[in-house]
Amino acid sequence: MQILIVDDNEDDVDLALRALRETGLTQEVFVCRDGEEALDYLFSRGRFAGKPQSELPRLVLLDLKLPKVDGLEVLKEIRGNTALTTLPVVMLTSSSRRSDLEAAYKSGANSYLIKSTDFSRFKRDIEQMGRYWLGVNQA
Amino acid sequence: MIRARYRNLSIQKRLFAAIFGPSLLIVLLVGTLVLVYDLVQFRRSLTKDAVTNASIVARACRFTLTALDPEMDPVGASETLYALAGDGEVRSAALFTMDGKLFSQYRRHPDLVIPATPKEVQTRDWFSVVVPVTVGAQQFGNLYVEHSLKRFNQRVISFAFSVLAAGLVLLVFAAAMARFLSGQFSGPVQVLAETARGFTRQRDFSLRAPPLEIPEFNDLRLAFNQMLQEIQQQNAALEKRTQQLADINRQLMNANRELEAFTYSVSHDLRTPLRAVASYSQLAIDEAPTDATPQVRDFLIRIQKNASKMAQLIDDLLAFSRIDARELERKEFSVEELVRSVWAQLIEESGGKAELELKVLPPINADRALMEQAFVNLLSNALKYTRPKENARVLVDAEMRDGQTVYRIADNGVGFDMRYYSKLFGVFQRLHTEQEFEGTGIGLAIVQRVIARHGGKVWAESELGKGATFYFTLG
Numbered sequence: 103m104q105i106l107i108v109d110d111n112e113d114d115v116d117l118a119l120r121a122l123r124e125t126g127l128t129q130e131v132f133v134c135r136d137g138e139e140a141l142d143y144l145f146s147r148g149r150f151a152g153k154p155q156s157e158l159p160r161l162v163l164l165d166l167k168l169p170k171v172d173g174l175e176v177l178k179e180i181r182g183n184t185a186l187t188t189l190p191v192v193m194l195t196s197s198s199r200r201s202d203l204e205a206a207y208k209s210g211a212n213s214y215l216i217k218s219t220d221f222s223r224f225k226r227d228i229e230q231m232g233r234y235w236l237g238v239n240q241a
Numbered sequence: 242m243i244r245a246r247y248r249n250l251s252i253q254k255r256l257f258a259a260i261f262g263p264s265l266l267i268v269l270l271v272g273t274l275v276l277v278y279d280l281v282q283f284r285r286s287l288t289k290d291a292v293t294n295a296s297i298v299a300r301a302c303r304f305t306l307t308a309l310d311p312e313m314d315p316v317g318a319s320e321t322l323y324a325l326a327g328d329g330e331v332r333s334a335a336l337f338t339m340d341g342k343l344f345s346q347y348r349r350h351p352d353l354v355i356p357a358t359p360k361e362v363q364t365r366d367w368f369s370v371v372v373p374v375t376v377g378a379q380q381f382g383n384l385y386v387e388h389s390l391k392r393f394n395q396r397v398i399s400f401a402f403s404v405l406a407a408g409l410v411l412l413v414f415a416a417a418m419a420r421f422l423s424g425q426f427s428g429p430v431q432v433l434a435e436t437a438r439g440f441t442r443q444r445d446f447s448l449r450a451p452p453l454e455i456p457e458f459n460d461l462r463l464a465f466n467q468m469l470q471e472i473q474q475q476n477a478a479l480e481k482r483t484q485q486l487a488d489i490n491r492q493l494m495n496a497n498r499e500l501e502a503f504t505y506s507v508s509h510d511l512r513t514p515l516r517a518v519a520s521y522s523q524l525a526i527d528e529a530p531t532d533a534t535p536q537v538r539d540f541l542i543r544i545q546k547n548a549s550k551m552a553q554l555i556d557d558l559l560a561f562s563r564i565d566a567r568e569l570e571r572k573e574f575s576v577e578e579l580v581r582s583v584w585a586q587l588i589e590e591s592g593g594k595a596e597l598e599l600k601v602l603p604p605i606n607a608d609r610a611l612m613e614q615a616f617v618n619l620l621s622n623a624l625k626y627t628r629p630k631e632n633a634r635v636l637v638d639a640e641m642r643d644g645q646t647v648y649r650i651a652d653n654g655v656g657f658d659m660r661y662y663s664k665l666f667g668v669f670q671r672l673h674t675e676q677e678f679e680g681t682g683i684g685l686a687i688v689q690r691v692i693a694r695h696g697g698k699v700w701a702e703s704e705l706g707k708g709a710t711f712y713f714t715l716g
Contacts, residue, residue, distance in 0.1 A: 113517035120524070167509065196512045198559060199505055219512065219552035221520035 104129035104236065106159040108140040108176065109194070110169050114217065118163065118194070118228065121221075125229035129236065132159065137171025140164075141179055144186065158189060161235045164211075166195040166202055174209050181210035188241045192231060252430075253423035260422075261415035268411055272404035280397060287330075288370065291388050295372040298322065298334070299384040303374050305345070306338060306381040318345035330392060332367060335359065335385045336374065344382065359385035366390050429458040433465055446473040501566045508555045515555070519548035550681075554669070557683035560614070561668065564690045569608050571695075576602045576648070579609070580637050583616045593624045593633070595652075600638035603646055607695055607715055615691040618684035619650045619711055625678055626654035626709065645714045653708040665701060688713075 105122070109115050115133055122131065134140040140162075142148035146155045162180070166173035173193065180186045192213040193206045203214055215231055218224040250258075302321040322334045322345060335346040335355045346355050356362075359371045367389050374382040436450040449469060450462045522545040529538060577599060584597050605612065620635065627633035636651040657665065657672045664670040666689040671682040688711075692699040696716020703709035 111513055113521075114513065117517070117520050196516065197505070197509050198556075200563075217512075217516060219516045219519045219549060221523040224516075224520065 104160045105131045105163065105232075106134065106140065106143065106161070107131060107163045107194075108134045108137065108168065108173070109163070109165040110135050110167075111165075114165070117221065117224065121225045121228040122232065125225055125232065127229065127232040127236070129232075136169040137173065137176040140168075140176050141171060144180065144189075145183070155185065158186070160190075160241065161232075162189060162191045163194045164191055166193060166197055166206070174205055177206065177209045177211060190235050190239060190241055192235060251423070252427045253419050256422045256426070257415055257419035260418050261412060264411050264415060265408060268404065268407050272407065276397075276400050276404065279400070280393075283393065283396065287388065287393060288368070291368075291370045291386060292372060294331075295334075295370050295384050295386045298324065298386070299372045299374045302336065302345075302384075303376050303381065306336065306374055315345040319347055322347035330388050331386060332389045333387045337383045337385060339380065339382050353387070355385070359383045364390075366394070425455065429453040429455065429462070433462065436465070436469070440469060440472075446476055497565065501562060504559065504562045508559050511555055512552065515548055515552055519545055519552060522548060554681050557669075557681045561683055561687055561690065564611060564614070564687060564694060567608075567611070569611070569694055571606055571608055573604050573606045574609050576605045576612070576639075579613060580616055580620070583613060583620055584635075587617070587621050587624055591621075591624055593628065595624055595627050595633035595635050598634060598636045598638075600636070602637070602639050602648070605646075605715065608691075611691045611694065615688045615713075618688050622684055623650060623652040623654065623709075625680070626656070627652050628654075628678075630654055648713050649710060650712075651708065651710040656703040656705050656707050656709045658705055659703060662701070666699070 107115060107118055109118070119131060119133075122129065132143070134143055139149070143150045143153070144158070146153045146157075164173050164176060168176070171179075173195070177191055177193075180189060180191060190212045191210070192215055193211045194215050194217060195202065196217045197203075198216055206214055213231065213235070215227055218227060298321060301324075302318045305315075305318040305321075318336050322336065331349070333346065333348045333353045333355060336344045337359050338344050341358055343355065343357075348355070360369070361371050362369045367387055369385060369387040372384045372386075373380045374384055432453065433450050436448050439445055439448045446469075449466045453459045453462050522541050526538065526541045526545060529541070580597075580599055580602070584599075587593065588595075620637075623635040624633075627635065630653060632653070634653050637649070639646050639648045641647075655673075661672050664672065666685045667682070668686040669682040670686075671680065673680075689699050692713050692715065697714045699711065699713040701709060701711045
């Protein structure tokens with residue numbers, strides 16, 4: 103398992119998966135639809151109680167606006183756990199709001215990406231981001 | 242110097258000087274006049290008395306010198322002279338014959354010297370009179386009498402002491418009067434000052450000066466209290482107004498915050514479906530089977546184009562609303578540098594060929610991020626509208642006008658029709674078609690908001706085909 107996508111919008115998830123596939127990042131991807139599910143997954147609890155704790159994704163693509171537990175809360179939980187210290191978290195959101203950006207970095211985000219309306223551009227952004235975090239970056 | 246020293250004199254000292262000065266002058270003047278007059282009179286009467294006495298004695302012993310007196314007795318004469326001593330002021334007396342010989346004499350002290358010839362002398366300590374000794378019309382000798390001035394001198398001294406004592410009494414009186422009067426004058430002044438101090442320092446606006454004794458001061462107090470009342474009322478009105486303004490300001494800020502939050506959530510929520518529309522139409526175009534009708538393809542292209550356009554509109558609207566959401570952070574920086582970097586970035590992005598003529602610009606005191614947005618829009622407009630021109634040129638300079646720096650951004654592009662000037666700075670208002678020049682019409686609206694937030698003004702001039710010039714000032 104390489105990538106965890108946390109996003110509640112089906113179309114956004116589909117577009118992200120498409121972009122990953124089309125740019126040749128044929129990784130194994132797991133999708134969580136809300137913050138709670140993402141945390142359960144990462145901490146092997148609830149529905150994912152049987153999953154070994156050591157089994158972690160290499161990269162998390164996290165939306166800000168999520169049902170139940172929002173993206174910032176998820177991020178803070180991740181950063182509050184020593185086992186997940188080196189887990190790269192890239193925010194993938196449609197908000198260009200300065201305060202959202204600052205809050206994300208303050209809470210420990212590794213990168214902040216705005217989902218482009220232009221699919222070609224979105225694809226290019228996903229490709230560059232994926233290549234860096236999965237290829238170049240050491241975690 | 243003296244004048245400056247007088248300016249700083251207290252009321253008490255001024256009053257003392259005013260009372261004591263003239264009084265002392267009068268005492269000295271009157272005292273001196275009385276003294277001189279009295280002494281002259283006294284001295285005159287002394288002389289007169291001395292002459293009278295001497296005449297009586299001369300008459301008593303007239304026969305001693307005449308041949309009619311067979312005795313010619315100097316001793317008898319001496320006794321007569323001795324009688325003169327009854328007057329304590331007589332120091333000595335002598336009887337001289339006609340031929341100048343001393344016939345008989347009397348001296349209170351043996352040290353006293355009788356002059357060889359009788360003459361009238363005036364000294365500080367004594368004076369002498371000489372009277373003829375006559376029988377009928379014939380003179381037989383002279384009587385010389387010397388009077389002491391001891392009593393007279395004592396009188397002079399006691400008189401001077403009296404004047405001095407009067408002066409001293411006056412001094413004490415003047416000091417007491419000055420003290421009393423200054424208390425009367427400065428007391429009310431201090432009361433007023435104390436009230437004013439309490440009023441301003443402790444901000445106790447209910448303070449009023451208490452009633453004062455002297456009518457003029459009381460008048461002043463009434464006027465003063467009236468003024469305080471006026472201030473109290475104005476202050477109350479001001480505080481009320483300030484409170485109202487603060488309330489309104491709070492309401493406005495809340496409304497503004499809500500509006501901003503609304504704009505953001507709307508734009509976020511709008512963008513998500515829009516992204517799906519734009520992206521899937523793009524995917525449909527890319528992956529459409531080759532046998533899809535050209536019409537379907539055209540529809541998909543139109544959908545995709547409009548979705549992109551709408552995304553651009555949302556981005557612009559967000560950028561526009563962000564200008565008001567931010568706190569203004571003013572500091573001094575170089576506009577020249579800003580213009581140069583913005584220009585370089587725009588040229589790189591657009592691949593434009595226009596030439597920039599940048600004059601020396603004074604440093605500006607403004608919010609750098611906002612000013613950058615303004616210059617990005619002004620300069621990108623200049624680049625865009627000079628695109629059809631051969632020798633595209635953009636000028637940026639500044640000049641002083643009525644004590645204000647006016648910045649100018651001029652181009653030789655296509656310009657605009659001044660008839661539509663009122664629409665120039667409107668949100669999403671355009672003076673060119675999309676086919677001529679791309680854009681959403683937010684750029685100049687952003688420029689105007691940025692300048693307005695700095696308390697400045699922006700305006701423009703143009704002639705179709707000859708370029709446009711934009712001016713702005715900052716407050």
